[in-house]
Amino acid sequence: MPHAFHPRSIKAAALVGSGLASYARAKRSAEASILTFHGLCDGAVDHGILDGSLHLPVEVFRGICSMLARHYHVISLAVLIEARTRGNRLPDNAVVLTFDDGYASNYELAYPILKEFDLHATIFVTTGFLDGVEMFWFQRVDLALGRSKKELLDWKINGKNLRLYMGTYELRQQSLMRMLPELKELPDIDLLGEVDRLEEALGVDSPEFSTLPKSMRPMNWEMACEMSLSGHVDIGGHTHTHPILARCDSLSMRAEIATCRERIHAEIGELPVAFAYPNGGQDDFTRETLMLVREAGFKAACTTISGRVHDNVSMYQLPRYGSPASVWEAEATVSGAFETLKDWRQNCLKAMSMI
Numbered sequence: 001m002p003h004a005f006h007p008r009s010i011k012a013a014a015l016v017g018s019g020l021a022s023y024a025r026a027k028r029s030a031e032a033s034i035l036t037f038h039g040l041c042d043g044a045v046d047h048g049i050l051d052g053s054l055h056l057p058v059e060v061f062r063g064i065c066s067m068l069a070r071h072y073h074v075i076s077l078a079v080l081i082e083a084r085t086r087g088n089r090l091p092d093n094a095v096v097l098t099f100d101d102g103y104a105s106n107y108e109l110a111y112p113i114l115k116e117f118d119l120h121a122t123i124f125v126t127t128g129f130l131d132g133v134e135m136f137w138f139q140r141v142d143l144a145l146g147r148s149k150k151e152l153l154d155w156k157i158n159g160k161n162l163r164l165y166m167g168t169y170e171l172r173q174q175s176l177m178r179m180l181p182e183l184k185e186l187p188d189i190d191l192l193g194e195v196d197r198l199e200e201a202l203g204v205d206s207p208e209f210s211t212l213p214k215s216m217r218p219m220n221w222e223m224a225c226e227m228s229l230s231g232h233v234d235i236g237g238h239t240h241t242h243p244i245l246a247r248c249d250s251l252s253m254r255a256e257i258a259t260c261r262e263r264i265h266a267e268i269g270e271l272p273v274a275f276a277y278p279n280g281g282q283d284d285f286t287r288e289t290l291m292l293v294r295e296a297g298f299k300a301a302c303t304t305i306s307g308r309v310h311d312n313v314s315m316y317q318l319p320r321y322g323s324p325a326s327v328w329e330a331e332a333t334v335s336g337a338f339e340t341l342k343d344w345r346q347n348c349l350k351a352m353s354m355i
C-alpha cells in the first residue's frame with residue numbers, strides 16, 4: 001500500500017487540513033518531540049526485501065524536512081538533553097530527528113537533505129554492523145523467506161506450530177510478520193541458532209554483506225566520521241550486535257553497551273552522548289539495562305515508546321515517535337494533533353458520562 005494512503009496518513013491529512021494541527025502546534029509549543037527513522041530508499045518499493053517499512057522513500061523525508069524547517073525548531077538531541085538536565089527552556093515546537101541502526105542510506109540520501117535545510121540529526125549506530133562483522137538477524141530472516149524456493153514451511157517456535165506460506169511476495173511478507181514477533185521473544189543466546197536453522201530449512205545460505213540489497217547496507221565509519229565532523233549529525237550508540245537487551249544475561253548486556261561505546265569513541269574520536277535501545281519497546285529493556293547505560297557514561301537513552309518529551313520524562317526512557325509515513329503524518333505527530341484529538345475524545349466521553 002503506498003505510504004500516503006495508509007489509514008493513519010488519511011487521518012493525519014484530515015487533522016492538518018482541518019486546522020487542528022496548527023491549533024495543537026500553538027497550544028503545545030512547549031512540548032518537544034523526537035522522531036525515529038531507519039533507512040531511506042530511492043524510488044519504488046525494493047522487491048529484494050519483504051519489510052520495506054524500515055526504509056522511507058527519500059522524497060517523503062525531503063517533504064518532512066521542508067515542513068519542519070518552515071514551522072518547527074529542529075534541535076540536536078544533545079541540546080534537548082542539556083536543557084532537560086539543567087531545567088532550561090527549549091525553543092518552541094522543538095523537534096529532534098533520529099535514525100536507528102546505521103544504514104548507508106542515512107549518508108547517501110538523508111545527509112544531503114539535512115545539509116540542504118540546515119537541520120541536525122542523531123544516528124544511533126549498531127557498531128558491529130558498521131564494522132561489517134554483524135549482520136542483523138531480522139535482515140537474514142527477511143532474505144531467507146524472500147529468497148527461498150520453498151512455498152510452504154511448518155515451523156515450531158515458542159510452543160506454537162506456524163505454517164509459513166511463501167507462494168507469493170505478499171504471502172512471504174505475511175510469513176515474515178508472523179515470524180519476527182516470535183523470534184523477538186527468544187532468549188538472545190538462542191536467537192542466532194534459530195535463524196541458522198531457519199535458513200537451513202528454507203534452503204538458503206546466510207547472506208554476505210556484499211550481496212545485501214542496497215537499502216539494507218550499513219554505512220562505513222568514514223561516512224559516520226564525515227557526517228559527525230559536519231556538525232549536522234551526532235553519532236549515538238545502539239549496541240554492538242543489536243540484541244533485544246531484555247533477552248540478554250547481565251554479562252552480555254554490559255558487553256553490548258560497553259563495546260558499542262568503545263567502538264564509537266575509537267572511530268569518531270568522541271564519546272557518544274546518547275543511546276537507543278534496540279526494538280525500544282517497554283519490554284525490550286529492564287531496570288538493569290537503564291543502570292548499565294547510565295554507568296557506561298551515556299547521558300540519556302531513547303525508547304520507541306510514543307509520546308511527547310514533557311518536563312518529567314526520565315532521561316533514560318525518552319519517548320520517540322515512529323517514522324511518519326507521510327508529511328501529513330509528520331505534521332499531525334510533531335504538532336501534538338493526535339494527542340489533542342485523543343484528549344478531546346476523552347473529555348467528551350467524561351462530559352457525556354456526567355449527563
Ligand SMILES: [Zn+2]
Nearest residue numbers: 100101278279
Ligand atoms: Zn535498531
